[in-house]
Amino acid sequence: MNVMTSSPEAVTLSDKGLHVALTTGSSYFNYHWLRDNCPSSFDATTRERSFDIFHLEQAPRAEAARMERDVLIIDWAGEDHVTRMPVSWLEAYAQGRRRPDPADLPRRAWYGDHYADVARFTHAELLSDKARAKDWLEALIVEGISVVTGMPDSDEALTRLVNVMGQVRPTFFGDYFDVRTHINPTNTAYTAAALELHTDTPAEEHAPGVQFLHMRANTVEGGRNLFGDGVAAANDFRNMDPEGFRLLSTIDVPFYCEHDTYDMRSYQRVIELDQHGEVSGLTISQHMLDLIDLPQDLLDAYYPAFCRFGKLLQDDRYIMRFTLQAGECIVFDNHRIVHGRAAYSATSGNRYLRGCYADRAEMRSSYRALVSEGRFKA
Numbered sequence: 001m002n003v004m005t006s007s008p009e010a011v012t013l014s015d016k017g018l019h020v021a022l023t024t025g026s027s028y029f030n031y032h033w034l035r036d037n038c039p040s041s042f043d044a045t046t047r048e049r050s051f052d053i054f055h056l057e058q059a060p061r062a063e064a065a066r067m068e069r070d071v072l073i074i075d076w077a078g079e080d081h082v083t084r085m086p087v088s089w090l091e092a093y094a095q096g097r098r099r100p101d102p103a104d105l106p107r108r109a110w111y112g113d114h115y116a117d118v119a120r121f122t123h124a125e126l127l128s129d130k131a132r133a134k135d136w137l138e139a140l141i142v143e144g145i146s147v148v149t150g151m152p153d154s155d156e157a158l159t160r161l162v163n164v165m166g167q168v169r170p171t172f173f174g175d176y177f178d179v180r181t182h183i184n185p186t187n188t189a190y191t192a193a194a195l196e197l198h199t200d201t202p203a204e205e206h207a208p209g210v211q212f213l214h215m216r217a218n219t220v221e222g223g224r225n226l227f228g229d230g231v232a233a234a235n236d237f238r239n240m241d242p243e244g245f246r247l248l249s250t251i252d253v254p255f256y257c258e259h260d261t262y263d264m265r266s267y268q269r270v271i272e273l274d275q276h277g278e279v280s281g282l283t284i285s286q287h288m289l290d291l292i293d294l295p296q297d298l299l300d301a302y303y304p305a306f307c308r309f310g311k312l313l314q315d316d317r318y319i320m321r322f323t324l325q326a327g328e329c330i331v332f333d334n335h336r337i338v339h340g341r342a343a344y345s346a347t348s349g350n351r352y353l354r355g356c357y358a359d360r361a362e363m364r365s366s367y368r369a370l371v372s373e374g375r376f377k378a
Ligand SMILES: [Fe+2]
Pocket: 189, 198, 199, 200, 339
C-alpha cells in the first residue's frame, strides 16, 4: 500500500512521537518504538536486534521527518542517525495488535467417533518429506492428536520422530519413560490397573506440551487406550454450565507428585483458556490432585462443578476407545487431550510402551518455519 502523499505534510511531530498519514488514516507512533525498531537495529546475519536502546543518552526525539514514497525518513535529534522505516512495518503495527501468528490456528473439536479420522502418518514420510511434516504439525495444532505408523522397534525411532518437531523435553523423572508392570510401582501407570482420564505430570510448573507414546509390544488382553478431546468437553460444559465453567477456568487448584526423593507441586486451572478466551485445554488428574486448599465454603460451589465436569468428560460421546498396536506411536497435546487406559491382564502377554515429551512452543516454531517467511527470510 502507498501513503496518501509523499511530503513533509504527511508527518506531524509531537513531544513523544509522530503522526503519519497511512492509507488506513492518521496513525501515531512512539519515538522509542521508531528508534528501537529502525531496520538498521537488526543484524542481517544473526537476525537479532543489535541496537541497544538502553545506551541512548537521552530519550529519542525526531528532529525532522518526511515521507518518501513508501518510506518514513526520520532525522533523530542529538544523534547522527537517520531511520528509513518501510510503510509496511508502520501499517502492520499501527493498531497495537499482536503480530499475526501462522501457528495460531483455530482448534477443531472432535468426539468419540473420531478414531477413523485421526490424522495418520508413517514414520518414514515424516522423516523425509517436509510437506508431510507440516501436515503433521498442523494436525497436532488443530486437532491435538495424530497416529504415526510404521515405527521401527527401537529407542532411536522415537527420538528421530520427536526431532521432526524439536527436542525431547525431559520431565523430573527423566527424558523417557517405559510403561510396563513394575514390582514396586511408584506410579499407577506402572501397574496393570485401569488409568482414569488425565493429562500428564500436572504437578510440574509447566507440564510438558506434546506427549509421544510408542507401543513397542502389545499382546495382552485388555488395556484398551482411551483418548478424549478436552476442548470438545470444555466447550460443551461452557454452554451447559456457565458458572461451573467460570469456576474451573479461573480458580487454581493444587497438584502434587511425591515420593522418597521428590516433592513436586503446582497450582493449575482445570480448564485453560488461550489469549482469545477460547478453551485451549485441560489440566486434570485424579491421582495427582492434591488436597484442595481453597476456603471450604468456596468448595461448596467448586467441588460440585468439578464433579459435573469430570462426569461429562467421561461420557462416551467424547471418548475414543481403541488398542494401540505395536509399531504405532500416538502423539498428542498433553494440555488438551485426556488419556487413560483400561485395566489389562499382566500375565496374558507382553505390553511395553515407551514414551517421552516435546515442547509445544517448539512444535509451533517448527510449524511457522515450514509455512511462513518470518521477518528476515529473503
Ligand atoms: Fe499418562
